[in-house]
Amino acid sequence: MATNRKPRSTDFNLRRLRSNLLRNATALDRLADLGLGPDGIEALGLGIKEPYVRSDGTEVDGVVAYPLQVAGRRRRYGYLNLDGVTVNGEHAVAWGPGAAATVRAGRGGTALVMGSPMEAWQIGAAAGRLGLEVTALASSQPDALPEEWERPAFWASWDRLILVEGLSSAVAARVVEVARRPVETAAGIEAGVATEHATVQRRHEEWLEEILEFARVGRRSGVRVVDDGDDAAGDFAAAPISVHGGFARGYLFYPFLVERRRAGVSGAEGDLLHSYETLILRSDGAILEPQVLTAPPGTPAGRRVHALTDGTRIEAPPQASRHASWSLSSIQAFAAARASGDDPCGRPPEEILSDVHRFLQSRVHLPDADDVWVATAFVFMTHLFRVFDSLPLLLLTGPRGSGKSELASAAVSLGFNAVMMGPGSAAALVRLTRECGGLIALDDAEGLATQSSGFGELGQCLKVGYKATSARKPIALGSGRIDTIDFYGPRLLTSIRGVDPVLGSRCISLATVPATVALPSVAPPDAVALRDELHCLAMSRSVEVERAYSLLRDASLDRRDEIWAPLLAVAGALGGAGMVAAVGRRRDAERERAVTAAA
Structure with missing residues (x-):
């Protein structure tokens, strides 16, 4: 009983x-x-x-x-x-x-996260009438996450995850952070009441169809970010980008590696399938996946079109850098902040750059105080180097024991996917560029002082590599096929003797001397946390820097103007008054020296 x-x-x-x-x-x-x-x-x-x-x-x-x-x-x-x-x-x-609980309607491999239980029921019912494999989810308390939503494994069980407008911004941001996978967004249902039961049901069905069609990764409220006409037949310019630090249509891109865990075939608890996947973060917070577009039968692999899920054409299937410098937790926090409409940078840009200045200053003494700001601008420039058409090589010169390698190491610890390389060949530089996709510091590059030193090929590689349009090198692959490698990227050189004059025309030189005074005793900022902040700052402010750079580029008079323009753009767009003045003084002083030498 x-x-x-x-x-x-x-x-x-x-x-x-x-x-x-x-x-x-x-x-x-x-x-x-x-x-x-x-x-x-x-x-x-x-x-x-x-x-x-x-x-x-x-x-x-x-x-x-x-x-x-x-x-x-x-x-x-x-x-x-x-x-x-x-x-x-x-x-x-x-x-x-x-506690909040999950409200679930429908059944299938596509999960739509709604802002209210009512919307979940409406969309779940519409999916049932249309015979679509869709699960609509909502929290019983719209401002709180059910306990199971805090586990990545919960989100791993669906093939597709879509957040629908109307979801609490805080909840949406947390889902993006926890899910650790591509998350899509979609517009919400339009307000209004239908006068007939069949009519309102059809409205829900149309809403669901629009979500599934337009809410792809990289689309916002049904608007695609790729160029107009990309779905039309015809011939179009082939302009794929390199995805390492890539910049296109005002967006920066960053590939990163994740371990993806999905529910196994049996669906039993703990039955997970594991794989490593390369995802790409776009600077508006969208997390994209690579894909190979449909091609005519028999199309050779080398002629297939590679793209991201927002339509951006890329040169090859992306690989995460072996020297990736952006932590996954920071990437997830960035995407979550973008999803909720918050600024991913927790501090003003000039404050972050001031900490970079303080970090470099704690590692080495430079006789010209302005040089520390120049090095600061260079370090940040590495995080958005594909915004620029050409880059300066940063050359550190000075006697043995003056701190050249220490400053180079400090720059590497804060730079974009950065790595230190000892004396090596052009082939090693190109290979390392391919692996890291970011800053390479060549320490003790003494062989670059003369053109007949045996470092001629490496020197030539550096001479053409400072400009995006000329940083290309054909190499023979194991299959015998010739492939052209893009080795454009920021470079830092250290040398006692300097470099030959032709290579020197691409360099901004900073002199180091043995320290005669004690370095600042104040504890420097944490390098890993500061580097994550630099990534966030670059991704969220690249358009501002690009706008400042375009004005300087249009006014460029010679090569010296060309290589100083990126640092001036960084300082002018984001630096404080001290940084702007210091970089400007160094550029003016170098210009005066050039005029004097020519006279």
Whole structure:
């Protein structure tokens, strides 16, 4: 007997709540307007809760109640604020006692995360009518995440994950952070009430169809970011980008490696399939995947078109850098901030760059105080080097023991996918460029002082590598096929003797001397945390720097103007007054020396 009492009590509660609803004509009409007729009400177990008084004395009435599916626990109810019916609801959308729970409607490999239980029911019902494999999810408390949503494994079970407009920005940001996978966004349903039940249901079906068509990774509110006409037939300019630090249409791109864990075939708990996957973060926070576009039958592999899921054409399948410098936790926090509309940079740009200056200053003494700001601008420039058409080589010269290698090491610890390289060949430089895709510091490059030193090929590689249009080198692959490698990127050189004059014309030189005074005793900033901040700053402010650079580039008079322009753009767009003045003074001093030498 005892075992039967609880179900009877539960059934009684459901019947009582249902009876309240069936006697409320206004509520029935409103639910019908929202697409929930008698069958839907019955399937969801909807009812109306009796009036009650809140702790502050406010009477609440007309609350829609529904049973929550919480495994292993006694039945709980969630509550909805039904417009035109609910009076003094405790939340504008939904609420309930205890922790937030998952509201689920539909079944399939595509997960849509909605802003309210009502929307989840509407879209789940539409998916059922259309025969689509879609699961609609919502939190019973729209401003809080159910416990299971905090686990990456929960999100790994779907082939596609879409956040629909109307979801709390804080919840959306947390889902992006936890999911650790490409997350799509979609526009919400338009306001308005249909006059016929069939009409409102069709509106929900159209809404679902639009979500699935337009809410692809890299699309925002149904608007594609690729160029107009990209879906049309015809011939188009082939202009793929290198994805390492790539810059296109105002976006920076950063590839990173993740371990992806998906539910296994059996679906049993703990049955996970593991793989390494390369994903690409776009500077607006979208996380993209690489793909190979459909080609005519028999098209050779070398003629296939590679692209990201936002349509951006790329030169080859992306590989994450072996020297990746941006931590996954920071990447996820960046994407989450973008999803919620927040600034990913927690501090003003000039404050971050001042910390870079302080970090470099703690490692080495430079006789010209302005040189520390020049080095600061160079370090940050490495994080958005593909914004620029040409880059200066930073040359550190000075006697043995003067701190050249120490300053180079400091730059590498803060630079973009940076690595230190000892004396080597042009082939080694190109190979390392391919592996790291960022800053390479050549330490003790003494052989570059003369053109006949045996370092001629390396010197020639550096001479043409400072400019994006000439940094190309054909190499023979193991298959015998010749491939052209893009080795454009920032370079730092250290040398006692300097470099030959032709290579020197591409360099900005900083002199080092043995320290005669103690270095600052104040603890320097943490290099890893500061480097993550530089990544965030570059991704979020690249357009500002590009705008400043375009003005300098248009006014460029000679090679010296050309190689100083990136540093001046960085300082002018983001640096404080001290940085702007220091970089400007160094550029003016060098120009005066050049004029004097020519005279």
